[in-house]
Amino acid sequence: MTTSNKQILLAEKPTDKLSVDHFKLSEGPMPAAGDGEVLCRTLIISQDAANRAWMQGKTYRDEIGAGQVMAGGVLAEVVQSNDAKFSPGDLVEADGGWQEYFAKPAKELQKRSPHDPLTNLLSVLGVTGKTAYFGLLKIGDPQPGETVVVSAAAGAVGNVVGQIAKIKGARTVGIAGGAEKCNWLTSELGFDAAIDYREENLFQALKEKCPDGIDVYFDNVGGDILGAVLFRMNMHGRIACCGAVSQYDTGNPAPGPRGVPGLLVTKRLKMQGFIVMDYYKELEKAEADLTQWVNEGKLKVVEDVLDGIESAPEGLVGLLAGKNRGKRMIRVAEPSS
Amino acid sequence: MTTSNKQILLAEKPTDKLSVDHFKLSEGPMPAAGDGEVLCRTLIISQDAANRAWMQGKTYRDEIGAGQVMAGGVLAEVVQSNDAKFSPGDLVEADGGWQEYFAKPAKELQKRSPHDPLTNLLSVLGVTGKTAYFGLLKIGDPQPGETVVVSAAAGAVGNVVGQIAKIKGARTVGIAGGAEKCNWLTSELGFDAAIDYREENLFQALKEKCPDGIDVYFDNVGGDILGAVLFRMNMHGRIACCGAVSQYDTGNPAPGPRGVPGLLVTKRLKMQGFIVMDYYKELEKAEADLTQWVNEGKLKVVEDVLDGIESAPEGLVGLLAGKNRGKRMIRVAEPSS
Numbered sequence: 001m002t003t004s005n006k007q008i009l010l011a012e013k014p015t016d017k018l019s020v021d022h023f024k025l026s027e028g029p030m031p032a033a034g035d036g037e038v039l040c041r042t043l044i045i046s047q048d049a050a051n052r053a054w055m056q057g058k059t060y061r062d063e064i065g066a067g068q069v070m071a072g073g074v075l076a077e078v079v080q081s082n083d084a085k086f087s088p089g090d091l092v093e094a095d096g097g098w099q100e101y102f103a104k105p106a107k108e109l110q111k112r113s114p115h116d117p118l119t120n121l122l123s124v125l126g127v128t129g130k131t132a133y134f135g136l137l138k139i140g141d142p143q144p145g146e147t148v149v150v151s152a153a154a155g156a157v158g159n160v161v162g163q164i165a166k167i168k169g170a171r172t173v174g175i176a177g178g179a180e181k182c183n184w185l186t187s188e189l190g191f192d193a194a195i196d197y198r199e200e201n202l203f204q205a206l207k208e209k210c211p212d213g214i215d216v217y218f219d220n221v222g223g224d225i226l227g228a229v230l231f232r233m234n235m236h237g238r239i240a241c242c243g244a245v246s247q248y249d250t251g252n253p254a255p256g257p258r259g260v261p262g263l264l265v266t267k268r269l270k271m272q273g274f275i276v277m278d279y280y281k282e283l284e285k286a287e288a289d290l291t292q293w294v295n296e297g298k299l300k301v302v303e304d305v306l307d308g309i310e311s312a313p314e315g316l317v318g319l320l321a322g323k324n325r326g327k328r329m330i331r332v333a334e335p336s337s
Numbered sequence: 338m339t340t341s342n343k344q345i346l347l348a349e350k351p352t353d354k355l356s357v358d359h360f361k362l363s364e365g366p367m368p369a370a371g372d373g374e375v376l377c378r379t380l381i382i383s384q385d386a387a388n389r390a391w392m393q394g395k396t397y398r399d400e401i402g403a404g405q406v407m408a409g410g411v412l413a414e415v416v417q418s419n420d421a422k423f424s425p426g427d428l429v430e431a432d433g434g435w436q437e438y439f440a441k442p443a444k445e446l447q448k449r450s451p452h453d454p455l456t457n458l459l460s461v462l463g464v465t466g467k468t469a470y471f472g473l474l475k476i477g478d479p480q481p482g483e484t485v486v487v488s489a490a491a492g493a494v495g496n497v498v499g500q501i502a503k504i505k506g507a508r509t510v511g512i513a514g515g516a517e518k519c520n521w522l523t524s525e526l527g528f529d530a531a532i533d534y535r536e537e538n539l540f541q542a543l544k545e546k547c548p549d550g551i552d553v554y555f556d557n558v559g560g561d562i563l564g565a566v567l568f569r570m571n572m573h574g575r576i577a578c579c580g581a582v583s584q585y586d587t588g589n590p591a592p593g594p595r596g597v598p599g600l601l602v603t604k605r606l607k608m609q610g611f612i613v614m615d616y617y618k619e620l621e622k623a624e625a626d627l628t629q630w631v632n633e634g635k636l637k638v639v640e641d642v643l644d645g646i647e648s649a650p651e652g653l654v655g656l657l658a659g660k661n662r663g664k665r666m667i668r669v670a671e672p673s674s
Binding site: 268 | 390396397556559563564573576578579580581584590592593594595596597598599600601602603604605606607608609610611612615
């Protein structure tokens with residue numbers, strides 16, 4: 001076993017757009033598992049827009065400080081365990097960060113069952129897929145024939161939201177950046193329509209492509225797109241607030257949407273933020289449904305995997321610029337068995 | 338019976354602050370009840386901040402156009418009925434507008450039981466009290482020991498919200514304009530604390546007066562106050578969006594709160610707009626609860642009644658400037674019996 005631990009640090013906190021220069025490759029010491037702790041070897045790093053938000057301040061987790069190992073969800077393999085619940089070779093999910101090895105208290109690890117391919121455990125069967133599942137079904141609650149709009153629709157969460165909305169019988173419209181992505185959403189993923197927010201006038205496009213208004217909006221981006229969608233929402237519409245990626249990677253966040261709270265009152269809208277762990281009691285049901293839809297061919301799994309821990313900074317910067325399609329991950333190592 | 342019908346018209350639509358000059362007193366013809374219609378005599382006009390919002394465009398009702406009789410909820414007495422469900426002398430509630438007489442289809446009238454004093458039918462037992470009741474209990478759902486904040490707390494809805502929150506065992510903080518109102522909220526109505534938004538730094542005051550954060554915010558005002566409260570909300574907090582009075586009486590509405598949607602996600606907040614009629618199935622329960630609390634002395638009824646239909650323009654302009662305390666109404670006529 002190697003005794004060094006390749007890590008990527010957040011060398012400097014971004015004040016505006018994140019670049020690869022904010023990160024630094026480092027060789028840390030091999031961590032050791034203390035009492036009740038588990039030593040893990042990182043297999044795959046999950047990359048998420050929320051990683052950027054974590055640099056801005058305390059959210060549902062602590063802020064990432066300059067000089068710290070960059071945080072991030074990972075799939076890992078247990079190397080050595082000082083807790084009876086874990087054994088070497090076990091697969092676990094954790095906020096392991098961008099490093100080859102980490103040691104964590106057992107209670108911060110979640111055991112995962114093997115799956116082929118492993119990447120699915122971080123995409124459709126991971127936080128990503130479950131975020132789409134719970135946000136859409138628990139907050140959006142789309143009914144057959146209703147119109148569902150999702151932003152960042154070609155992204156990791158967005159593409160799953162759109163596909164689940166179709167499974168539930170809703171008319172589904174995706175908002176994405178670029179004609180190529182939009183074309184892919186309708187031709188490959190079964191979206192009923194797509195809007196290229198970079199080229200189209202949003203107000204006009206939403207009117208044309210949502211002729212019956214919008215009943216459910218799954219918001220990944222906030223900002224101007226949220227502002228425009230609010231005006232097209234139907235009475236008693238529901239907005240699942242999943243993220244605000246348009247506001248993460250900038251030093252100059254936009255003001256809030258003008259329709260808040262006025263349009264919420266006149267249209268009696270509900271806007272609700274959530275994260276997956278709010279629904280932890282139903283994680284198994286979500287995983288079972290998602291697995292079934294994948295097996296039935298109703299839900300296509302879209303993954304965007306880069307190789308090598310060194311590619312993590314470029315991977316996240318690209319993600320924030322919308323360069324990914326589906327779930328972006330960094331493959332750090334192969335499982336030992 | 339008189340043959341003339343005194344009316345107040347919205348002579349001109351305001352583009353900025355509403356003034357009494359936007360209204361015109363007029364003598365209209367005595368209306369007649371057509372087939373299935375009911376002729377009514379206005380007793381009391383309800384004045385509400387929403388009246389101003391109706392001038393801005395279509396909301397949950399049609400926009401009020403220039404030259405039309407000013408719209409408004411009223412308590413009235415049936416004079417003549419062409420519908421079997423109503424008889425002369427019946428008390429009814431309707432969007433009768435600012436006029437002495439009106440004729441409406443029977444289905445647009447809601448029968449009310451006599452009550453002493455009659456004004457209570459438009460205050461605590463009217464849309465006002467029920468708005469406070471449903472918004473606070475159905476959306477806010479305050480638990481004993483939680484902190485509830487309400488804006489426009491000395492207003493018609495706000496004072497009832499604060500009192501119900503106390504009945505439910507919550508710590509209650511009101512936001513109002515002026516030291517006198519704030520003092521009244523704590524000394525007379527039982528609020529635990531009050532914040533004078535005109536004099537105090539909101540961020541600082543919310544921190545001091547809500548040391549455990551805010552679990553429920555009943556928002557009557559929108560704008561900067563909503564923006565400040567968002568930063569002090571606790572995880573899984575609930576915001577009942579009742580109105581945005583800070584945005585109604587201006588030609589230059591503020592941008593939306595910066596915390597939307599970012600803080601909604603990180604704190605998993607719910608914001609929901611509503612109007613009383615969303616809960617029409619539970620109106621009787623609401624009325625029974627409100628009546629009981631009044632009878633038990635737990636809920637003080639605060640009314641602010643002006644006399645004569647001619648005082649309606651000044652009444653509404655003053656309401657929008659925060660000159661009322663509790664429910665503002667215009668007494669137009671005494672009941673005939």
